[in-house]
Amino acid sequence: MASMDNPKWRSLCKNNATKKSFSDIEKYDVNAEKLFPLHIPQFLQESINSNDENDPILLQVLPQKHELDAVKYYSDDPVGDLITTPVKGVIHKYHGRVLLITTGICAVNCRYCFRRNFPYAQNHASKNNWDDALSYIKSNKDINEVILSGGDPLMLSTKVLKKLSNRLEKILHVKTLRIHTRMPIVTPSRITTNFLNWLNNVTLKKVMVVHCNHANELNQHHMPLFKSIAKTNTLLLNQSVLLKNINDDVEVLNNLSHRLFDFGILPYYLNQLDKANGTHHFRVTKKEAISIHKQLLQTLPGYLVPKLVEEISGKMNKSPMF
Numbered sequence: 495m496a497s498m499d500n501p502k503w504r505s506l507c508k509n510n511a512t513k514k515s516f517s518d519i520e521k522y523d524v525n526a527e528k529l530f531p532l533h534i535p536q537f538l539q540e541s542i543n544s545n546d547e548n549d550p551i552l553l554q555v556l557p558q559k560h561e562l563d564a565v566k567y568y569s570d571d572p573v574g575d576l577i578t579t580p581v582k583g584v585i586h587k588y589h590g591r592v593l594l595i596t597t598g599i600c601a602v603n604c605r606y607c608f609r610r611n612f613p614y615a616q617n618h619a620s621k622n623n624w625d626d627a628l629s630y631i632k633s634n635k636d637i638n639e640v641i642l643s644g645g646d647p648l649m650l651s652t653k654v655l656k657k658l659s660n661r662l663e664k665i666l667h668v669k670t671l672r673i674h675t676r677m678p679i680v681t682p683s684r685i686t687t688n689f690l691n692w693l694n695n696v697t698l699k700k701v702m703v704v705h706c707n708h709a710n711e712l713n714q715h716h717m718p719l720f721k722s723i724a725k726t727n728t729l730l731l732n733q734s735v736l737l738k739n740i741n742d743d744v745e746v747l748n749n750l751s752h753r754l755f756d757f758g759i760l761p762y763y764l765n766q767l768d769k770a771n772g773t774h775h776f777r778v779t780k781k782e783a784i785s786i787h788k789q790l791l792q793t794l795p796g797y798l799v800p801k802l803v804e805e806i807s808g809k810m811n812k813s814p815m816f
Contacts (some may be wrong), residue, residue, distance in 0.1 A: 510615035519547055519556060526557035530610050530772060533603040538680040541710060550708040550740045554604055560775035561605065570611035572768040574807030581626045583619025589702055591639035591672075594619050596626060596647040596658070602680045606735055606776040608768035615647065624658065630750040632665050639670040652689045659696050672701040674733075679706050681721050694726040701729045704760060707741050720757045731762035734800065735776075736786070742778045744789040751790075751798040761800035766815060768805060784816050 516532060536554045543549045577588045577736075585593040598614025600607075619627040631637050640662055647655070661777050662668050677684045693700065702723060706712060725732060732754050734741065741747055751761045764787065767777045778786075787802040803812040 505816045506557040516556065519552075521547060521556055521558050523557050523559040526559060526561040526772075529561060530605070531603060533600070535601045535681045537682065537715075538602055538711075548739065550710055550746075553740050554600060554606065554707065554737070556700055556816055557605065558775065561772040563774060564719065565769075565771075565774040568771050568774055570771055572608055572770045572803045572807065574611065574768070575609070576809075577716075578618070579617060581630045582617060582623060583627045584630055585643075586630075586634075590636060591641060591670075592631060592634075592637055593641040593643050594647075595644055596620075596642050596694060597600075597649050599649045600644065600646045601649065601684075604676075606737060606767060606770075606773045608770045608773075609645075609736055610770055610772060618645070621709050624661065628661055628665070631662075631668065631686050635667045638667055639672055640668055641672040641674060643674045646677055647673055648675045648684050648689075652686070652692050655689075656692050659692070659698070663697050669699055669702060671696060671698040674703045674704060674705070677701075678704055678716070678719060678723070679711050682715050685723065690722055693723065693728060697751050700711065700727065701731065703731045703733055704759065705734070706732050706750065706754065706759075707734045707737060708746065709749045712757060720759060724758050730759040732759045733763040733765060734761075735765045735767055736783055736802075737767065737776045738778050740776070740781065742786060744786055744793065744812040747786065747790055748793055751794055751800070755798055761798055763812070764800040764801050764802050766802070766804035780815065787815070 517524065532555065538551065538555075542552045546552070555702065574587075575585050578585050583595045585595065587593075593615065595618040597620070598612070598618050603610070617641055631640060642655075642658075650658075657673060662671060720730060734747075736742055741750065747764070754761055766780070766783055767773060769777070783802060787799075790799050801812075802815045804815055805812055
């Protein structure tokens with residue numbers, strides 16, 4: 495991983511959750527952690543209510559025994575990423591846009607992650623092997639948008655992001671840079687002045703899609719941060735995953751949409767859980783998901799209702815669920 499702008503920043507992204515503090519929780523399972531390591535930055539850990547074993551943030555990061563279950567129709571590649579990878583680090587599923595796997599590292603290991611089993615070592619476009627990925631984009635003139643993903647692209651240094659965006663800006667048919675990241679939510683200190691200067695100077699149209707599942711993940715530290723991002727002419731959107739016993743509730747999702755809007759972020763997608771091995775205990779049934787979304791349509795203004803979608807391997811678009 496490249497060095498960060500702030501020398502303190504990298505330490506804040508390390509796993510500051512002590513083994514003891516989590517192993518004391520009844521639902522914690524050591525074998526699940528061996529399968530997919532517990533990793534949570536200090537800032538997010540401090541947002542957990544330590545007196546509540548059903549805290550909605552805790553349940554997103556806590557290794558549990560259900561992750562060891564073998565469940566029919568669940569797989570290591572539930573959305574068909576690997577069959578839509580024409581060159582290393584590029585996922586090309588949808589018309590007009592490609593996704594760059596820029597890194598395999600995240601600031602937090604979300605237990606429901608659909609890429610928790612993804613072979614990042616063989617399939618990310620690191621700064622040492624961008625050439626094939628960028629050549630592919632350059633040769634496909636129908637590609638007008640590049641999505642930086644991972645892992646989390648903001649785990650890269652701003653210096654590295656700048657080198658990448660400079661090269662993308664030279665590809666004339668690329669018009670939009672989209673960044674998918676959880677970093678502003680879980681480690682706000684990553685959004686440095688240097689980062690904002692870079693974002694402001696990117697000449698492409700800019701979209702940042704953050705990932706927040708519950709209103710408890712947002713607090714007073716985020717307000718100035720998102721205002722600063724918005725000032726760089728970057729459109730701010732949010733995508734959530736519908737998670738059993740975490741946000742599968744109309745009031746919880748209503749609160750999330752209003753909270754996001756308070757921070758200048760528009761709800762974008764409410765994703766049905768992808769069937770990745772180790773995640774089945776988070777899944778909400780399709781019938782329940784549709785019922786919740788219909789209630790959201792009745793209780794929220796249209797611009798605050800995220801689209802309820804699922805991703806089906808082999809399809810060339812995200813599929814509306816009704």
